[in-house]
Amino acid sequence: MSKILQVIKIGKKYNTINGEIEAIKDISFDINEGEFVAIVGTSGCGKSTLLSIISGLLKQSKGEVKYNIDNPVIGYMLQEDALFEHLKIKDNVLLGLKIQNKLNKETKNFALNLLKKYNLEKFIDKKPSELSGGMKQRVALIRTLAINPDILFLDEPFSALDSSTSLLVSDDVYKMIKESGKTTIMVTHDIASAISMADKVIVLSKSPSVVKNIHEINFENKDIPTINRQNEKFHYYYELIWKDLDDALE
Amino acid sequence: MLSNEQKEFIKKYKKKKRIILLIQLLIIVVFFITWELLSKYNIINSFIFSSPSKVIKTIYKLYLDNNLFKHIWVTIYETLISFSIGLIISLIISILLYLYNGFYKVMDPFLTCLNSLPKVALGPMIIIVAGANIKSIIVMAVLINVIVSTVVITNGFYNTDKIKLKLMASFKANKYQVLKYLVIPSSYKTIISSFKLGISMSLIGVISGEFLVSREGLGYLIIYGTQVFNLDLVISGILLLIVISYILYKLVEYLEKKLLS
Ligand SMILES: Nc1ncnc2c1ncn2[C@@H]1O[C@H](COP(=O)(O)OP(=O)(O)OP(=O)(O)O)[C@@H](O)[C@H]1O
Ligand SMILES: [Mg+2]
Numbered sequence: 001m002s003k004i005l006q007v008i009k010i011g012k013k014y015n016t017i018n019g020e021i022e023a024i025k026d027i028s029f030d031i032n033e034g035e036f037v038a039i040v041g042t043s044g045c046g047k048s049t050l051l052s053i054i055s056g057l058l059k060q061s062k063g064e065v066k067y068n069i070d071n072p073v074i075g076y077m078l079q080e081d082a083l084f085e086h087l088k089i090k091d092n093v094l095l096g097l098k099i100q101n102k103l104n105k106e107t108k109n110f111a112l113n114l115l116k117k118y119n120l121e122k123f124i125d126k127k128p129s130e131l132s133g134g135m136k137q138r139v140a141l142i143r144t145l146a147i148n149p150d151i152l153f154l155d156e157p158f159s160a161l162d163s164s165t166s167l168l169v170s171d172d173v174y175k176m177i178k179e180s181g182k183t184t185i186m187v188t189h190d191i192a193s194a195i196s197m198a199d200k201v202i203v204l205s206k207s208p209s210v211v212k213n214i215h216e217i218n219f220e221n222k223d224i225p226t227i228n229r230q231n232e233k234f235h236y237y238y239e240l241i242w243k244d245l246d247d248a249l250e
Numbered sequence: 251m252l253s254n255e256q257k258e259f260i261k262k263y264k265k266k267k268r269i270i271l272l273i274q275l276l277i278i279v280v281f282f283i284t285w286e287l288l289s290k291y292n293i294i295n296s297f298i299f300s301s302p303s304k305v306i307k308t309i310y311k312l313y314l315d316n317n318l319f320k321h322i323w324v325t326i327y328e329t330l331i332s333f334s335i336g337l338i339i340s341l342i343i344s345i346l347l348y349l350y351n352g353f354y355k356v357m358d359p360f361l362t363c364l365n366s367l368p369k370v371a372l373g374p375m376i377i378i379v380a381g382a383n384i385k386s387i388i389v390m391a392v393l394i395n396v397i398v399s400t401v402v403i404t405n406g407f408y409n410t411d412k413i414k415l416k417l418m419a420s421f422k423a424n425k426y427q428v429l430k431y432l433v434i435p436s437s438y439k440t441i442i443s444s445f446k447l448g449i450s451m452s453l454i455g456v457i458s459g460e461f462l463v464s465r466e467g468l469g470y471l472i473i474y475g476t477q478v479f480n481l482d483l484v485i486s487g488i489l490l491l492i493v494i495s496y497i498l499y500k501l502v503e504y505l506e507k508k509l510l511s
Contacts, residue, residue, distance in 0.1 A: 055420065057416065057419050057420060074420055075420070076416065076417060076420030078413045078416060078417060081411070081413065082411075082413050082414055082417050084414065084436070085436075086435040086436065086438065095421070095431065096421045099418070099421045099422070099423045099427050099431065100421060100422065147421070153420075
């Protein structure tokens with residue numbers, strides 16, 4: 001497996017008028033091509049900060065993020081409400097292409113076909129508020145996939161959903177990501193969703209965070225998240241990571 | 251098909267609305283009758299407080315002299331003009347304040363300061379600069395509504411959802427694209443709802459302007475009435491103004507509904 005990016009000794013301090021806040025102390029890890037990596041940590045430990053730095057939206061105070069591709073295109077997926085209410089579903093999905101000046105017949109068809117493929121075709125002329133939370137999240141992912149990113153970043157993608165919807169949507173989102181073959185980094189505070197989706201789970205300590213531990217998740221017959229949750233090894237990983245986080249809090 | 255419960259509910263709802271309207275009309279009627287009687291039996295001084303019958307006569311006389319609609323129209327015209335100019339100017343300023351954050355930071359305290367200043371105080375200065383004519387009235391009204399609307403709209407711009415801004419950043423959108431695709435459309439409601447404020451501020455500006463310089467308009471009518479001690483005219487002017495401001499308000503409300511649906 002080839003490396004797509006390396007995170008090398010990243011640190012981040014926010015300078016505010018009330019003093020310096022060290023969000024991230026020292027974080028290093030590698031991400032392989034096509035891998036699904038979850039980063040877990042307690043609330044406020046610097047997960048969003050880290051993701052912003054890796055994706056290039058925020059400048060680190062120290063360290064380096066090395067990509068093995070030139071000018072990587074990044075795709076970001078955030079919470080449910082990040083769809084634009086003034087745009088129809090179709091136009092939401094085409095937004096990134098339009099902004100990046102990449103909207104042509106081919107890219108447009110690609111995006112609209114994704115809507116078709118994931119059973120959202122009949123909603124293309126609807127406004128986001130007419131869709132359920134789960135559907136909105138699928139649209140948000142399609143909007144991100146439409147620009148054909150080299151790497152996907154997911155920041156707590158299910159946190160705005162109720163727990164049963166979140167389970168179902170994570171299955172859908174997982175399938176969509178696997179079918180796209182994209183390298184994915186997801187941050188979450190939910191250990192279970194991290195284990196059930198990722199190939200690798202990176203556990204962060206509390207803020208200012210360092211890497212507490214990295215776990216490869218090896219299910220014998222890896223399946224969709226809801227089924228992985230019933231895998232006999234699921235609990236084993238859960239305990240392990242729970243313990244890491246528990247230690248991290250001390 | 252409506253269920254029986256729903257039909258029943260709608261019936262009750264309509265009935266309630268009718269009753270409320272009836273009471274409102276009743277209040278108006280009782281008010282005018284009481285007023286008429288109080289002045290007729292000299293319980294209040296009818297020279298100062300006038301009376302409905304005198305008001306009707308005064309308004310009818312204005313009508314006969316071909317002055318009624320002229321004054322009303324002048325005030326409405328000035329208000330609508332300054333409202334429109336004000337809206338355009340405040341949109342432009344808000345966009346600049348959003349695009350140039352430094353400019354916003356510098357201007358912020360001045361805006362707050364201007365916002366709390368009673369703009370009428372600037373009237374005499376405006377007259378000296380713009381002349382004792384309709385220009386001064388428009389300038390005054392525009393000034394009053396621009397400052398309030400700019401504050402409201404700029405606030406709306408700066409309150410754009412952080413998550414969506416991050417999404418735009420992830421698309422590598424430049425600031426003009428952020429403005430075009432996110433900030434302005436998501437502030438649409440704020441902009442529309444600033445209309446009500448804008449129109450009432452414009453009316454305040456127009457009337458204060460007319461007090462100071464005008465030869466026409468309801469503000470002029472009121473001031474002129476005071477100068478010649480014709481209080482019937484003053485009160486007629488005030489009543490007409492109440493009607494006009496209500497109509498303008500309803501008009502904007504209707505426009506808002508249209509634009510938001
Ligand atoms: N723009 C900022 N300015 C100053 N401090 C910030 C800023 N953004 C984040 N922080 C601080 O940095 C720390 C990490 O924040 P961050 O949002 O990255 O954590 P998180 O793990 O994503 O939290 P959550 O679980 O709430 O999403 C927090 O203490 C936060 O208060
Ligand atoms: Mg976060």
